[in-house]
Amino acid sequence: VFGYGIRARGDVELSTGELIPFLPWMITGFILYTLFYQSTIQGSKSIYTRLKMLSKMNFPLSIIPNIVIFSQLYIHIFMILLSVTIIYIFGYSINIYFIQVFYFLFSTVILSYSLALITSTLSTIIRDIHMLLNSSLRLLLYISPVLWSLEDSGRMSGSIKGLLRYNPLYYLIEGYRASFFGTGWYFIENIKLTICFWILTLFILLLGSIIHVRFRRHLIDFV
Numbered sequence: 001v002f003g004y005g006i007r008a009r010g011d012v013e014l015s016t017g018e019l020i021p022f023l024p025w026m027i028t029g030f031i032l033y034t035l036f037y038q039s040t041i042q043g044s045k046s047i048y049t050r051l052k053m054l055s056k057m058n059f060p061l062s063i064i065p066n067i068v069i070f071s072q073l074y075i076h077i078f079m080i081l082l083s084v085t086i087i088y089i090f091g092y093s094i095n096i097y098f099i100q101v102f103y104f105l106f107s108t109v110i111l112s113y114s115l116a117l118i119t120s121t122l123s124t125i126i127r128d129i130h131m132l133l134n135s136s137l138r139l140l141l142y143i144s145p146v147l148w149s150l151e152d153s154g155r156m157s158g159s160i161k162g163l164l165r166y167n168p169l170y171y172l173i174e175g176y177r178a179s180f181f182g183t184g185w186y187f188i189e190n191i192k193l194t195i196c197f198w199i200l201t202l203f204i205l206l207l208g209s210i211i212h213v214r215f216r217r218h219l220i221d222f223v
Contacts, residue, residue: 013151016173018183024087028180029146029173033078036108037137039069043116044133048124052202061216062209065116070111076105081179083135092181100179103187108172117208121215144169171197 011019032052043065050064080101084094123130138186141147144167172194178186 017178039112
């Protein structure tokens with residue numbers, strides 16, 4: 001897929017209308033997807049893989065997914081530096097808009113933790129949840145604008161495009177690209193998407209907290 005895209009694709013249009021070479025465009029989106037995928041999938045199995053150890057100590061289980069997610073940030077920081085180097089080779093310099101990276105990085109961590117709080121609890125009770133999540137996240141790679149551009153999808157109807165823009169991963173990835181390529185203050189210029197993202201993320205976090213509190217006393221029974 002990557003090889004075909006690099007050989008066959010020309011410049012890609014951002015949501016702001018600016019044309020970007022395909023390789024740096026793809027990389028800046030893919031590193032964020034990788035962080036989201038690894039954080040969510042590793043966070044989902046963070047509790048049941050440590051149950052034997054946790055059963056011998058008094059430690060808040062809700063912190064475990066967070067520890068796993070933060071461990072992924074070291075790799076991601078290296079990927080950010082690599083991406084900055086690549087886009088510089090393509091003629092793009094870092095400007096003031098790059099500080100948005102920290103906002104979108106924070107947003108990705110909160111979304112990943114919210115999902116991991118739900119799935120880590122349910123995966124401890126039903127182990128097949130982890131496999132289902134893994135398949136769903138891989139599918140999300142292809143229905144989110146990681147390897148393809150929503151703006152270049154001429155055959156797609158406007159209503160479907162509008163619906164896909166409310167995909168939280170679309171918001172994060174396009175925001176990352178706006179940060180790297182310096183096309184504007186994405187989270188302000190797309191305030192409706194920002195509000196919808198945080199409503200959805202906080203709802204997932206609330207739901208995850210309720211599920212975790214409901215079952216946390218019984219998780220040790222699954223050792």
